[in-house]
Amino acid sequence: MKILLIGHTMLDHIESVKRSVKPGGVFYNSLGFASIMNEGDELFILTKLNSYLKSFYKRYADKANLLLSINSDDIPEVHLIIHSRDERDEIYKNISGSLLIEQYYDFNDFDGIFINMITGFDVGLDDLFLLKKKYKGKIYFDVHTLARGVGEGGKRIFRKIPDAEKWLSNVNIVQANENELLTLSGKTNELDIANEILNYGVEFLLVTKGNKGARLFYKQENQTCSYFVKADKKEVVNKVGCGDIFGAVFFYFYIASNNIFESLKKAVSAGSLTTTFENFEDYSILRNVFN
Secondary structure, X not given: OEEEEEOXXXXXXXXXXXXXXEEEEHHHHHHHHHHHOOOOOEEEEEXXXXXXXXXXXXXXXXXXXXXXXXXXXXXXXXXXXXXXXXOOEEEEEOOOOXXXXXXXXXXXXOOEEEEXXXXXXXXXXXXXXXXXXXXXXXXXXXXXXHHEEEOHHHEEEEOOOOOXXXXXXXXXXXXXXXXXXXXXXXXXXXXXXXXXXXHOOOOEEEEEOXXXXXXXXXXXXXXXXXXXXXXXXXXXXXXXXXHHHHHHHHHHHHHHHXXXXXXXXXXXXXXXXXXOOXXXXXXXXXXXXXX
């Protein structure tokens, strides 16, 4: 199985109980994929990397094929201010533009394509139109920072996404947390928003709910249905990258099995387990859990 991961790799400046600087963005997706992939599977990553970030991929995500990555010192950075209960604050520096996917590859070589809008500018609408036109497989779309406009000083602020219908109508699976979901519609009720999104042609909507779990919305006989998986209670020491691991695990197992319910259970379990991880070495635990 071959998967293409598209999105920016970040330098995360994390302010929580203690301060740290780490690789972020699609690096966390790559940790998720690399930790659960079987022998013979391949993960290609379209991102920007400098030598410092490449060293982390080679050490912790050795299944990642960097052939499509772009050598650049123009790496986006984010200051993440983690709060105990509220949504984290995000302040961006050096926001990079589109990764210009039109110059790459025969996309139909891939069994699935995963797009994570890490900066909100990773892929442009024209890029997405082109990708949807050329590619016949499943496209996973993590809304992420597309949900936030750029405010004063680079602070990212939730707002209604311009042309949300155009974005959503060109992908198969959408991931959003509860705050991001509200930026996809003028409605405020979760079921009403889900119904609107599914009517655009989206097959599955995944709404992550932090330590509560995640809900899957889908259509059955023209009715909007949902399936909720409760998260295991854990002692939380980490709040960064959990949604990225969730998405990678769901998409991998869905592409492999075509079973959305079992894939959701594994994704919630993985995301929950990630909250207990204190360093990048811990992500190898996922291999023992799911293989």
